Amino acid sequence: MxxxxxxxxxxxxxxxxxxxxxxxxxxxxxxxxxxxxxxxxxxQTGGDVAEPTVAGAATAVTADPADLDGAYAVGDGSEAGYRVDEVLAGKDVTVVGRTSEVTGSATIAGGELTEATIDVDVASIETDESQRDARFQDILGTAEFPTATFELSEPVDVSAVADGETVTVDAAGTMTIQGVPQDVTATLQVRLTEDGAAVSTQVPVTFADYGVTAPDLGFVTVEDDGFVEAELALTR
Known part of the structure; x- marks a missing residue:
């Protein structure tokens, strides 16, 4: 069948x-x-990028304190950027962006850092991911505000660098991001070198203070706080 x-x-x-x-x-x-x-x-490799320090600078030198006085400029080998934590698909990730497009000047008089202005080309900051960089530039409006600036507002005693010491000091200043100025305190490491001085700094920032909203795209959430960082080679 x-x-x-x-x-x-x-x-x-x-x-x-x-x-x-x-x-x-x-x-x-x-x-x-x-x-x-x-x-x-x-x-992601941001967590592998060391925090700024002058430890890797050229061998420290000593000098007569009076010889510290003078004008300095930000030279080759300087870089600046940011460090921020984010949660990406449930994993904690540290993101570090850097640029060598840094300019500025500083003045030491009587053993004190009396003037300092640092300009960073924010639009040129890069991480290890181009799409993130494009998003970063969009959020900060770099087409309109391509530069972030730090300007010292109070003298800082750095005379101890004449003894070959690495000096750590707090420097009060004004930082401007996206056209918004804010009073900040930058922790500086300063070390005298044969060419001038090595300076590193890390400045804590809260993005909302500068009118910046940390992105939340569902699979990635960026923390509301981070750091602006710099390693500077100052030349006489």
């Missing part, structure tokens, strides 16, 4: 199979995308 023919699927059953298949495909793609983001997060 011939086997009975298989029942022909009804239109409703066919529609159900199509919907289930589509859902499975969507879930599979979502799982693959999440896995790719997790893999990408694990490959």
């Amino acid at each position: 011939p086997a009975p023919a298989a029942p022909t699927p009804t239109p409703r059953r066919r529609a159900t199979r199509i919907v289930v298949g589509a859902l499975v495909a969507v879930l599979l793609l979502a799982a693959l995308a999440f896995a790719a983001i997790r893999l990408y997060a694990g490959q």
Whole structure:
């Protein structure tokens, strides 16, 4: 006796199979995308970038305190940028951006740092991901405000560098980001070198103070606070 023919699927059953298949495909793609983001997060190298320091500067030298006085300029080898934590696909990631497009000047008189202005080309700051950099530039409006500035507002005693010491001091100043000025305190490390001085700094910032909203894209959430950082080679 011939086997009975298989029942022909009804239109409703066919529609159900199509919907289930589509859902499975969507879930599979979502799982693959999440896995790719997790893999990408694990490959981020910002946490491997050391915080700014003068420890790697040229061998410290000594000098007569009076010889410290004079004008200094930001020279080659200087860099600045930012450091911020974010949560990417559930993983804690440290993001570090840097640029060598840094200019500025400083003046020492009577063993005190009496003037200092540092300009950073924010639009040229780069991380290890170009899409993040494009988003960063958009958030900070670098087309309109391409430069961030720090200007010293009170003299700082740095006379101890004449003894070959690495001096750590707090420097009060005004930092301007996205056209918004804020009073800040920058922690400076200063070390005398044969060419002038090495200076490093890390300044804590709260983005909202500068009218910046930290992005939250669902799979990535950026913290509301971070640091502006710089390592500067000052030449006479």
